[in-house]
Amino acid sequence: MTEPLLSVRNLRLDIPTGSGTLHAVRGIDFDLNRGETLCIVGESGSGKSLTSLALMGLLGKSIKRNADRMTFDGIELTTASQGQMRRLRGARMAMIFQEPMTSLNPAYTIGDQLAEALLLHRKVSRQQARDRAIELLEKVGITAAESRLSQYPHQLSGGLRQRVMIAMALMCEPELIIADEPTTALDVTIQAQILRLLHDLGREMNMAVILITHDLGVVARVADKVAVMYAGELVETGPVRDIFNAPSHPYTRGLLRCIPLPGKTDRGAKLGTIPGIVPSLVGEVEGCVFRTRCPHAVAECRGDIPKREDGNHAFRCIFPDGKRHSEKELTV
């Protein structure tokens, strides 16, 4: 098997606070190959965005990053210099943010900002950068692309701005694109379009895509792999088919019960909720982080939790099947 494009082992992110260290991300592992789409799902505050910023090397100075391994095409990101990271960012790995309204610089035209992404990394003329910008604006479905170049961000709608952000991320044809809830701030009608676009472009350009979302409906449509994140840990990872057909971690099942799935949820059935709140991550966290909200929690959940692997499908639970089978009986 070929080396994965992105390989992360035991990534930890710690934020010092007044009342102790906040262990925001605690030992996550995943691999991603070229052309694959990985969806990271989880509640707000589970560490999804921090993980993506850590990959890009864009964390705030106060956050401490540790990992046994974090490689991008063989380059160890934890030890890469500022200059090395800068040459990767925008060129080989690009990011699309959650807030299209504020992520573009209000002082420069769309054309300037698009061209900049290319000019920073490639020896091309302004005209070539401009042509590339037009090409990509058309690709992301913006009409009258040429006339948009001289417009300023405040003259565009949120959906258009996010399309511009996507075009900007694609300027250098990156191998990895990280999209952090790219549609949260947009209208529902635009959301599907943008996600479809990202997915199609990923396929077309053979890019690896990390899509951070809490919309499981989206995950079902676009993901190859899914990583379920809860309170700073990846509680379950696996191919999308396995996650939806055989959700093993109780939290994954809880999430899936919260959304209606075509063919799986009975008409008129009540949607589920997960009772309780995410525990505080300040100080040492022991045992299973989900135990305070888990319907199957037992005393042993406070101890070491084994990682259970079956091919590419992995989850962490004290029960060999994550109590999947007993729960099925309960709900049916």
Added chain:
Amino acid sequence: MLQFILKRLGLAILVAFTVSFISFSLLFLSGDPAAALAGETASGEDVEALRRLYGFDRPMLVQYGDWLFSALQGDFGESYYFRLPVASLIADRLSVTMILGVCGITFALLTAVPLGVVAAIRPNSIIDRIALFISVAGQAMPSFWFGLILIVVFAIQLGWLPPSGTATWRHFILPTIVLGYYAMPAIMRLTRAGMLDVLSSDYIRTARAKGANETRVMFRHALRNAIIPVVSLAAVQMGFMLGGSIVVESIFALHGAGYLAWESIARNDLPTVQALILIFSMFYIVFTFLADVLNAWLDPRMRTS
């Protein structure tokens, strides 16, 4: 952009006329100019004669129109005290004030903006603390006291620079520092606050995600947005400085427009006071207009409003 400029220009002219009318009438509201001119011992007839001589007996609007018409041609009448045409009197003094004002604001901007930027890049660092100390000291120290200290140290003790006068460029160094230091703290703090605000914004993160280096992030992406409020503040301060600082001009014996204004007010020299107020107001209007244009160039969102 052109439409914006024309609009602002029209507005500026309107403001200029309004200001000229208010300043003209304010002086009349401060008392009977003929009586003041004649002095306490003058008889009723003398006052009447003066009133007719200077035309104070005409309706105020007529006097205003007359004054404005001449003023537009550069004729501000004759100074009651100096017995010289006001225009040439002011032109003489204004050059000193303008040199001082331009040097002062340049000094203030050249020290305040870099210091504010560095302080914002490393908030709560040693440099930030030093910058804060400098700005607090500048804010708290009265200009006359700071000016005297500089004279004592650099002119008297060390003998490096002349203490007063306007003979050479070296005479302007100490007054420039005093006047510039007065304007510096506000500019520095505003630059720092603006930079801190902009640096935490999403588009700065976008710039970094593109692979822009820190220098480019700071200057191309951050400073351009952070400097916008500073431009407006600097314009007002520039207007203020060109109005002449009576304190600084007095300490360093620079006989500039500020000093002239003080003299004319004390001597009830009506034509001179009126002309000075008009000119000082025009400075404010011109600089505010220039700041608006500069800001519109910096921030495209302002062009439409």
